[in-house]
Every structure is written in C-alpha cells, then in structure tokens.
Amino acid sequence: MSKLQDGTHGTGLYILQFEAIGFQTMISHISLQINKMAAPTTFMKCYGRCLQRPLSRLLHGKSVRQFSASCTTSDAASPLGAHESTSDIFRTSESSPANHGMQHVGQYYTIPKQDVKKILPVGSPTRWEQMIVPFQEAAIMVRQPAVETIDYLKRANYDHPPVRYVLYGRRGSGKTMTLCHTLHYCHSQGWLIVHVPCAISWTVKGRFDYIDSVRHEGMYDQPAFSTEWLKYFRARNEHFLKELQSTDSYVWSKRETTEKGQPLLAIVDQGISRPKNASDAIGVILKELQRQSWSGAFKMLFAVKGVNGFFADKTIVRKPGGYIIPVREMTMVQHFKKMLQGKWINGAIVTSVDQHLLRPPRNDYKPLHLLQKEGFEMMDPFVPIYVDNYTDKEFESCIAFYKEKRWLQNESAYSEDGKSQLRFLTEKNPGSLCRVCASL
Numbered sequence: 390m391s392k393l394q395d396g397t398h399g400t401g402l403y404i405l406q407f408e409a410i411g412f413q414t415m416i417s418h419i420s421l422q423i424n425k426m427a428a429p430t431t432f433m434k435c436y437g438r439c440l441q442r443p444l445s446r447l448l449h450g451k452s453v454r455q456f457s458a459s460c461t462t463s464d465a466a467s468p469l470g471a472h473e474s475t476s477d478i479f480r481t482s483e484s485s486p487a488n489h490g491m492q493h494v495g496q497y498y499t500i501p502k503q504d505v506k507k508i509l510p511v512g513s514p515t516r517w518e519q520m521i522v523p524f525q526e527a528a529i530m531v532r533q534p535a536v537e538t539i540d541y542l543k544r545a546n547y548d549h550p551p552v553r554y555v556l557y558g559r560r561g562s563g564k565t566m567t568l569c570h571t572l573h574y575c576h577s578q579g580w581l582i583v584h585v586p587c588a589i590s591w592t593v594k595g596r597f598d599y600i601d602s603v604r605h606e607g608m609y610d611q612p613a614f615s616t617e618w619l620k621y622f623r624a625r626n627e628h629f630l631k632e633l634q635s636t637d638s639y640v641w642s643k644r645e646t647t648e649k650g651q652p653l654l655a656i657v658d659q660g661i662s663r664p665k666n667a668s669d670a671i672g673v674i675l676k677e678l679q680r681q682s683w684s685g686a687f688k689m690l691f692a693v694k695g696v697n698g699f700f701a702d703k704t705i706v707r708k709p710g711g712y713i714i715p716v717r718e719m720t721m722v723q724h725f726k727k728m729l730q731g732k733w734i735n736g737a738i739v740t741s742v743d744q745h746l747l748r749p750p751r752n753d754y755k756p757l758h759l760l761q762k763e764g765f766e767m768m769d770p771f772v773p774i775y776v777d778n779y780t781d782k783e784f785e786s787c788i789a790f791y792k793e794k795r796w797l798q799n800e801s802a803y804s805e806d807g808k809s810q811l812r813f814l815t816e817k818n819p820g821s822l823c824r825v826c827a828s829l
Contacts, residue, residue, distance in 0.1 A: 479786035481531065486539060486574035493531040495782040497790055500527040500573060507625050508573050516823055517566065524794050530783060532563060534776045535570035541772065542574065542737055547688060550731045553768055555696075555756050556741040558776035561820020564741040565694055567776055571739050575690040580736075581629045583622070583678065583691045585725060589698035589745050592705070592716050599706050599714060604669055608720045609706075615667030615721055619660045622674075630654035633681060639673055641666050653677055672724040679733040689736035691728050696740035699726050700764035729767055740768075779817040784808075787819070791826050799829040 481496040483489060489498070500508055505527045509518065521527050538554060545552055556564045575582055591614055602608040623630065630653045639647045639656065641663065647655050653674060660670025682689055693699075699722050706714040716722055729738065742759040756773060757765055779787060788808060791797035801807045815821035 479789040486535075486570060486577055487543075489531050489536055489539065491533070491536060494533050494536060495530070495780065495786045497528045497530050497786065500529065504573070504576065508569065508576055516820075520796075524796075528790070529566055529570055529573070530563075530786065530790075531570070532567060532776075532783065534563075534774050535567045538567065538571050538739065538774055539574045542571070545737060547735045547737075550734055551691070551736045551738045553729070553731065553738045553771035554740065554774055555768060555771045556739070556774050556776055557754060557756050557759075559754050559778065559818065560744045561818045562776045562778055563819045564743070564776045566819075567774075568692060568694055568739065568741055572690070572692055575688075576625075578688070581626050581678070581687045581689045583675070583689060583728065584625070585618075585693040585696075586621075587694050587698070588722075588725070589695035589701075589743060591719070591722065592698050592701050592703075593745075594705075597706075599708075599719075600665065602668070602720050603665075605720055608718050608723070609714055610665070610668035610720050612664035612667050615671055616661055616664045618721075619657050619667055619670060623654070623657050623661070627654065629687060630657055633677070633686070635673075635677060636680060641669075668720045668724070671721060675724050675728055679728070682733040682735045685735055687735065689733075691736065691738045693725070693729075693738075693740040695743040695745065696729070696768075697742045697759040697761070697764055699729075700761050700767075726767070779819055779822070781817075784812065784817050784822070787822060797826045797829055802826070802829050 479496055481489075481493050481498050483493060484498050484501060486498075505521070509521075509527065534556065538556075541552070541554065556567055558564055572582060572584065591611065598611045598613040599609045600612060602610045633653045634650050635647060635653060635656065636649065638649045641647070641659060645659065645663075647659060656670050656673050656677075660667040678689060681687075699716065701716045703713050703715050704719065708714065729740075731738065742754070742756050744754055744759065753759075756768070756771075760768060785808075788797065788803070788811070792803060797803075799807070802811065811822065811825065815825055
C-alpha cells in the first residue's frame with residue numbers, strides 16, 4: 390500500500406486507481422478529499438468500474454468491504470492474472486460427461502457447439518436457453534445428483550428391464566439441468582434418446598390442439614404437439630431411424646401404407662407430413678423401439694421432464710358444451726405411459742417430478758404426492774434422486790460465472806456482505822438466484 394498525507398492529522402488524500410478488467414492500462418485517476426479521518430489514509434487499486442460515490446456510502450453506508458477476487462492490495466498484481474486464477478476455480482476443461490466425477494462438482498463445463506442443437510430440447514429451461522446467446526456458450530454446472538445418476542447408468546445391468554430414476558426437489562433446484570446433463574452423457578455414449586421435454590405442457594398448453602381420434606374411440610389426438618415432437622425426435626435420432634426397420638405393415642389410409650421392412654424414418658415422416666396421423670405414428674415408433682430393444686442393437690434412454698403431468702386429472706382443453714378433456718383420454722399421453730411400464734430392455738428411464746401443477750399442499754415436492762396413487766404404483770420400484778439447492782461451493786461458482794459473463798454487474802454483489810444478502814434472499818436456490826441476479 391502507498392500513503393499520501395497533506396501534513397495534518399485529520400485530513401488525508403485518497404488516490405484510487407481504477408482499471409477496467411481485461412485492459413492493461415489505467416483508465417482514470419480519481420482523487421477524493423475525505424475530512425475528519427483519524428486513522429492514517431491509504432489507497433487501494435480496484436479492478437472494475439469507477440465508483441462515483443464517496444467511500445463512506447459504499448455498499449449502502451456500510452464500511453469498506455474487504456477486496457478479494459476483484460480487488461487487491463498489491464500494486465504488482467495484474468487483472469488478467471487474477472481473472473485466470475478465478476476462472477480455474479469454477480470451470481473445468483473436462484467437457485465429456487462420462488469423465489465427470491465428484492472432483493468436478495461445483496464447476497461449469499461447456500457443451501460443444503456441434504452437440505448443442507441435439508442436446509438442447511424443444512422445452513428446455515427457457516431462461517437457460519435464452520442465456521446461451523448473450524453468454525455465447527451452453528454451460529452446465531456439474532452437480533452431485535447428475536454425477537450420481539450417470540454413475541448409476543454406468544453400473545446398470547441392461548440385460549434386465551430398465552431401472553426407473555426419479556429426480557425430485559424444490560421448485561427451481563435444478564432438476565431440469567440435471568436431466569440435461571444426463572441427456573448429454575447418453576448422447577455422448579451413442580444412445581437412442583426418447584425425450585419428452587415437458588409432459589406438463591401437454592396438459593396446460595394447446596387449448597385448441599385436439600381432434601377426435603379416428604383409430605381410438607373416445608380418445609383425442611394432439612396433432613400440433615405430436616408433429617413438433619416427431620421433428621425433434623427425427624433430428625436427434627436420424628441415424629438410428631435409417632438403420633432400424635419396421636417389423637409390421639401399417640395402414641394409414643386407403644392410399645398410404647408403410648410396408649414391413651421399411652426404415653422407421655418412413656413412419657416418422659408419415660406423421661410429420663400428415664399431422665392427423667402424428668399421434669398414431671408416435672405410438673407405432675414407441676412400439677417398434679420397445680420390440681427391437683430385445684435385439685441388443687442399441688441402448689435407449691427414455692427421459693421425461695415433469696412425468697407427473699401424465700397422471701394429472703384434467704387438461705385445460707374444453708370442448709363445446711363445457712366438457713373438459715381428462716389427461717387419460719389423450720392418445721399421445723397413453724403411448725408414453727406404456728413406455729414407463731418398462732416392458733423392454735437395454736435402456737433406462739430417467740424422469741423428474743415438478744410442482745407446476747400446484748396440487749395442494751403446494752410446498753410438497755415429494756414423488757408420492759406429485760405422482761399420486763396411479764403414477765406412484767406405475768413407477769414403483771424406482772430410484773429417488775434428491776436435487777437440493779446450491780451448496781456454498783456451487784453458490785460461489787455461480788456468482789463467479791455470472792461475474793465473468795458480466796451478467797451480475799452490481800459491484801457490491803461481489804462483496805461478502807452482498808453474497809450474504811443473496812444467500813438470504815434466494816436460499817441458494819438456482820432458479821431464484823438467476824432471477825434476482827438478472828436485475829442487479
């Protein structure tokens with residue numbers, strides 16, 4: 390530290406040197422005259438924005454914070470060196486989920502650009518999906534529930550029916566990101582992936598997306614949702630669909646038929662080109678995949694976000710006359726519920742339960758309450774995996790990541806006092822922390 394005094398005991402001259410992160414030259418020198426200072430006066434060097442308010446008002450009137458990561462008391466320290474040392478703490482260079490272990494917990498890894506479009510589902514967490522553009526990367530934090538799930542998948546016996554895994558936890562705790570991490574692992578291992586981005590959205594969205602089913606009396610098809618899902622499924626598993634062949638012939642109309650021995654891709658294209666057949670095409674595809682799983686030609690992951698949406702009571706679809714269509718009368722839902730029964734091998738079922746349906750009591754996030762009796766009996770037995778809020782290490786990594794991306798721009802939030810306030814406000818909940826930091 391350096392010290393400048395004007396020869397009096399009560400007056401000192403602070404010289405604060407501010408330097409923007411990533412620049413090698415000083416951008417400004419600011420002199421502040423502070424009166425009535427009993428203690429000797431010193432100056433510090435801070436890397437960040439120039440503070441235009443007096444030091445006595447820094448952090449809303451509290452005492453000057455202890456500068457750690459962004460500030461230093463050493464004149465010889467460089468901002469680039471400090472930035473790199475911080476980056477090493479909350480990032481890992483290991484981008485393969487298969488190699489992630491407990492030593493990587495609390496660190497971010499980046500999904501390769503060539504995998505983002507196949508990993509990123511059509512109903513992925515909206516906030517995370519929106520951040521990919523300003524952050525210029527798709528980063529996921531390695532967390533203990535994901536490491537645990539991947540470890541189970543590595544050690545499972547795939548000669549038996551699939552093991553069911555249920556991710557559960559408080560709202561915003563990171564269940565969906567844990568599921569995305571698991572999806573990335575299975576994609577990197579060459580698995581065929583059957584993914585339902587959000588089962589709950591099929592029951593609470595698409596108010597007018599329904600038609601009477603031609604092949605299933607008393608049931609209803611959802612052509613828009615079905616077509617959208619088939620497009621996503623085709624883009625992700627096209628190489629499998631070209632190799633696998635149908636084991637039966639399927640008649641769609643008087644003029645349209647899929648003959649036995651044709652690639653499954655033809656069935657998918659039939660559903661995409663004829664939306665009225667999309668729900669039935671999904672049923673045929675899922676039946677063929679379950680049947681051909683016994684050949685051992687591929688491993689299959691069936692992943693569902695908000696699986697309790699399959700066991701809800703009613704949809705928001707109201708027919709003329711006031712009849713509200715129940716979930717059990719949706720053909721697409723019934724097709725996927727058959728997959729949950731696990732009458733196939735060489736695969737795994739990874740699901741999550743969400744509180745978005747808000748069944749009372751609304752604070753109960755446990756599978757028994759959210760799945761209800763029907764869902765719990767269908768899923769039983771299953772392996773429950775609890776997804777908790779951030780640990781202290783994960784919280785610090787998240788703050789460091791937001792700081793690196795300039796997402797958290799309030800300088801006072803980096804102080805110990807600022808972090809304590811964020812912990813108190815958000816309870817270290819990932820979703821709450823993201824929302825609060827967005828406004829700082």
